[in-house]
Amino acid sequence: MTNAQEPTARWSAPRRLQLPMWLYPLVGVTAVLVGLLPWFRRGLRLPVQNLWAGELPGTMPFALLPLNQYYLTAILGLMVTAGLLAGLVVHAAPAKERSRATALTALGVSIGYLGAGLQSGWVLAHGLQESTLARAYLAFVIGWTVVSAFGGLIVLGLLGRGRRGGVPLAVALAAPALGAWAAMLISPSPATATPFAWDAVEILRWLPAVAVGVALGWCGARTVGRLGAWMLSLVLLYVLPGVLTAISSAAGYRVAGDPSELIAAGLDALSAALAPDVAGPPVLVAVSIAIVGAIIEAVLAWRRSKQPRAPRPAAGEQ
Structure with missing residues (x-):
């Protein structure tokens, strides 16, 4: 006998994505391939190198990663x-x-990283000059690639923990890289970019702020831990783009043989990038989106708590 009191639907938790365990390594490899999409669009050719041995070829060799000091942001993305x-x-x-x-x-992600890194590193190592400067350059570019790979694994680990507070932290850590990735996907080469692509890239500079704001709104702010996640995520959104700008500026500085000049160039770029009128607006956008999202999340949670549950059937009832 069915229970007559069924007009009020019971709230059910969101359905989870149930995949066979053997599929998750393939998910990791696929994520790496999707991550490489902007570079696929660019043509998968090693960027021109200042320290290349002999004459530069008409077409640079095939490489799965753009190993070059001017492509640090792209590698991270x-x-x-x-x-x-x-x-x-x-x-x-x-x-x-x-x-x-x-x-x-x-x-799976590590296998993808390793395959792309080894292939690209081998191509670069076999094309560079035999000099101390070239070896130092190779070590720096490979080291940056390893750091970028660890960054991707940290983001994966934070999301894999499943805690709400970890999600905005992971998104905030990945936000500058995500913005660079999206811009490169829309406009792989500035030399051939259309006016539409330039406009889209200009709009995409707000993508990190929007992503962090959405993640914070979804997280909510109803506990001390989540409030801490809000604060740390906003600090990361303010600081990380400036740090990345400083590293890229120092790495691309022409006077590479003078460490003091490199440091000064990096610090100047960092100071300019952390100015309130530069780093502040994205944080304000993220906060605005986060507040709206948190209000919506709180209202939905309140409605769920007030929604009556269907009574359990008595013993023996079918």
């Missing part, structure tokens, strides 16, 4: 965005399976 995409899939897994899913996905 390709690697960290892959970790972010993989982490979002893992975060959607059922809680009891999330730990294993995270480990298996991280394995």
Whole structure:
């Protein structure tokens, strides 16, 4: 006998993404391939190198990563965005399976990172001059690639933990890389970019702020831990783009043989990038979106708490 009191629907938790465990390493590898999409659009050719041995070829060799001191932001974008995409899939897994899913996905991501890094590093190493400066340059570019890969794995791990407060932190860590990735996807080469692409790239400079704001709004601010996540995420949104700008400016500085000049150039770029009129507006946009999102999340939570549950059937009732 069915219960007659069914007009009021019972609230059910959001459905989780249930995947077979063997599929998660493939999710990781696929995330790396998606992360490399902007570079696929660019043509997968190693950027022109200042320290190339002999005459530069008409077409640079095939490379899965743009290993070059002028492409540090691009490398970070390709690697960290892959970790972010993989982490979002893992975060959607059922809680009891999330730990294993995270480990298996991280394995797939690491395999993808390793394959791309080894192939590109081998091509670069075999094309550079035999000099101390070239070896130092190779070590620096490979080191930056390793740091970028670890950044992607950290983002994946934060999302894989499943805690609400970890999501905005992961998004804030990945936000500058995500913005660079999206801009490169729309406009792989500035030399051939259309006016529409330039306009789209200009709009995409707000993508990190929007992403962080949405993540904070989804997280909500109803506990001390989540409030802490808000503060730290906004600090990261303010600081990280400036740090990335400073590193890129120093790495691309022409007077590479003078460390003091490199440091001075980096500090000047950092000071300019952290000015309130430069770093402040994205934070204000993120806060505005986050407040609206948090209000919506709180209202939905209140409605869920007030919604009557369907009575359980009595013993023996079918």
